Amino acid sequence: SAGNVLPAVPHDLAENRSDLLGASLACVSETDSFAVNVDFSPDGQPRFTGWIPDFLKRIEQDLNFTCNLRLPPDRKWGTLNPDGTWTGMVGEVVAGRAEFVVATLDSTVERARVVDSLIPISTTWTSLYMKAGSQFGSPWIRYTEEFSPSAWIVLLAVVITTTIILYLVMHRSPGETVTWELSETLLIVTGLFASQGFCGCPVNVSVRIFLLTVIALAILAQTYYSAFLYAKLSDTRRPVPFRTIQAIIDDGSYTFGMMIGASIQGEFLVSKDPLLRRLYDEFTVPKGLFSEFTDVFKRLENERYIAALNMLSVEAETRLNPCRLIRLPIKMFAFKAGFALRKKSPYKKIFNNAILKALNTGVLDRLERQWAFTSPSCASIEGVPINLAQTMSAFLFLLGGMITASLILLCELLLRKYRKLSSST
Structure with missing residues (x-):
């Protein structure tokens, strides 16, 4: 109807x-x-x-x-x-x-x-980019980042305490035939933490038990250290220094950049998020703003600089060398x-x-x-050999030890010569 x-x-x-x-x-x-x-x-x-x-x-x-x-x-x-x-x-x-x-x-x-x-x-996906660091990180902390600073302090305290206790146990234990001097005990305990052995076998059970405990602790610490080092060498991904906006602000040494007139700047200007407002007011204006993509990539290469960029624009600009930048895992804005x-x-x-x-x-x-371009993966399935720059800290440590030993030897020779002259007169 x-x-x-x-x-x-x-x-x-x-x-x-x-x-x-x-x-x-x-x-x-x-x-x-x-x-x-x-x-x-x-x-x-x-x-x-x-x-x-x-x-x-x-x-x-x-x-x-x-x-x-x-x-x-x-x-x-x-x-x-x-x-x-x-x-x-x-x-x-x-x-x-x-x-x-x-x-x-x-x-x-x-x-x-x-x-x-x-x-x-x-x-349009906006992400944060910065210059890609070395796969192995800074050469100056390459062999110390396996433990945190507090863990290294505790480990040093353990070595010193263990040395003193082992020295006292060996010298106070009745009938013990193996007794090391304090300096020798420190050298042996330090060697145990570096997977080194020692000469002489204590007789008393108390000394043996304590020494075995020290060996077990040294093996555990050395295993943790080696496991972290092996994992770091086998991981071909680039290290990511920041995972949150708060971490960038807390670091305080980077300039935060964005393009003048882009939508990302507009969102920061009207944002009510206190973290974003602080990031913009303290780390962006005015030195972090840029007007040309060529400018921002130069700054990313040469300065401590983090930029909020369109992901597709970054792929287009870095297609000849796509692995020179790293994208931080921080969620930013997405726009239709x-x-x-x-x-x-x-x-x-x-x-x-x-x-x-x-x-x-x-x-x-x-x-x-x-017109699309597929960016190659920056993660290689092959291991990357350690270069000279990454081993430089170890070589410098060795060189420092050699120079120190040479200076001490020179002082010892001069002291011995002085004593001979004193005794002859």
């Missing part, structure tokens, strides 16, 4: 419209890893390549319009200034100088107030990203339909795969 008929949805002309009648739109774009690459012609005009410009050409043909693509004057993406104005591509749209943002512009709360984001075509139009633009539904069609038919996936 007529009462069961559902009411029709009002007809929307934009749903079926596929011809913009040759309209010419002012568009802005910016360098975006594999999505948008920019170089310049001899006359200084920008040339855009990548899967985003390829997709733009496709929808230009499908919808019969032309996009006059250019770069924003300040070469920024778009953040809100304290005076209420906007920078970058977002600023161009807000000021009416552009209609269309052709890039994977992150959709944030602040930007949503001034531009209309279209259906997302990608996700895509094209954007000026607020209340009549083209919004038309472009959304075109993007939805490209997503459903796999066009965007194919274009993205054509």
Whole structure:
């Protein structure tokens, strides 16, 4: 019956419209890893390549319009200034100088107030990067990091205490024929912790039991030390010095960087998280901000610097040497990203339909795969030989011992010569 008929949805002309009648739109774009690459012609005009410009050409043909693509004057993406104005591509749209943002512009709360984001075509993952250290860590702590500082102090106290007790037990035990001097006892106990033996076998049971206890303790400590060292040598992953934002703040020696005008800066500016606010106010502004990717990679190589970067941008910039940076296991921001139009633009539904069609038919996936780059793994299945720099601390320790022994020998010879002269007179 007529009462069961559902009411029709009002007809929307934009749903079926596929011809913009040759309209010419002012568009802005910016360098975006594999999505948008920019170089310049001899006359200084920008040339855009990548899967985003390829997709733009496709929808230009499908919808019969032309996009006059250019770069924003300040070469920024778009953040809100304290005076209420906007920078970058977002600023161009807000000021009416552009209609269309052709890039994977992150959709944030602040930007949503001034531009209309279209259906997302990608996700921007932001991670923290720093210069990759040596697989073996610092050569100066290579042979001491097996135990914590407090454990080394306890171990030293155990060696000293054990030496004194063993000396007293041997000298106080009735009938014991093997008695070492205190300095000799210290040398023997230290040797036990280095898997060395000794000459002479104590007679009394009490001395033997104590000596066996010392040997067992030395074997246990030496096993822990060796196991850590072997595991470190067999692990081909790069060491990760920081695992939390708090750890970066507590260290205090690194500058924290981010791109001026990027969405990550906007999120830090409006964040209520006290850790993020402190990280931004104390470690970022102003010396940590950068405007060009070439600048940030130089700083990562040459300074104590940690940067919040787009993962895809890092892959694009480091594809020739992907293992020079390390990504810290700290969760940061993830943004849905895509094209954007000026607020209340009549083209919004038309472009959304075109993007939805490209997503459903796999066009965007194919274009993205054509420009994608697969980063090789930085973890080798083969062991890496220890180089001279990593053994330098051990050699310097040996050299220090040799020099010390030589100086003491010289002093002994001079003292002996002095005594001979004194006795002769």
